[in-house]
Amino acid sequence: MQKVLLPFDGSESARRALQYLVTAARSYPGLEVHVLNVQPTIILHVDYLSMDMLKKLDDGALRHGAEINAEAIKTLTAANVRCFAHETIGEVIGEVGKAVKDLECDTVVMGTRGMSNLSNLMLGSVASRVVHEVLVPVLLVK
Template sequence: MNNVLVPFDGSPSAKRAIQYLVDFARSNPNLSVHVINVQTEPTFFGNHGSPSMIEQFRTAALEYAGVINAEAVTLLGAANIRCKSHEVLGDVVTEVIQAAAKYGCDTVVMGTRGMSNLGNLVMGSVANRVVHEVPVPVLLVK
């Protein structure tokens, strides 16, 4: 486990995944971490959104993702762990699969219970899908 992808949503479970990596890095100083936050694309029904309005929503969602990722990056940086932050729009599982391949990650480390856009309603369904669909080992942190 040298090049790790961490889907991060700011939830307590995701923070425990970051802490796991901080602890793990004590025995593996070559650890490199890619932190990813995926926001869903803004959805408009009918002709109620102009292209500029849609772009403003997309930009705001990516900025929000950056704010969430900043916490993980700060924790990893304080432990002298090399990390990069990635903010994307799309389906979480699809984006995690693509990011693992794009960044050459050998492991995905993630919390088991995250926060959906509606709060903490989706309990572990994303983690379950990632386990079954990502082609690299997945370490779930409770």
């Protein structure tokens, strides 16, 4: 575990994944953590939005992602863990897979649950799809 991708949505479970990494960093001195937040694409079925307005929507989404990531970056930085924030817009699974490849991460560390609060599910939909679709080991933190 050297270069980790932490998909981060600000949920309690994702925060526990973050804390797990803070502790694990003591055993992995060269650990590098890439924090990724993915914001959904906003699809508007109207034709009066200018490119400028669409860009403003994207900018707002990326800013929101950066605010969520800031918490993780603050915690990791305070623990002296080398870390980087990434915000993207799109579909979460695809963006996680792309980040693993592009950033050459060897492990994904993430929460089992997220923000959607479907307490009858044992594993959130993003978590279970990442386990199936990513080729590197996935560490799920409850």
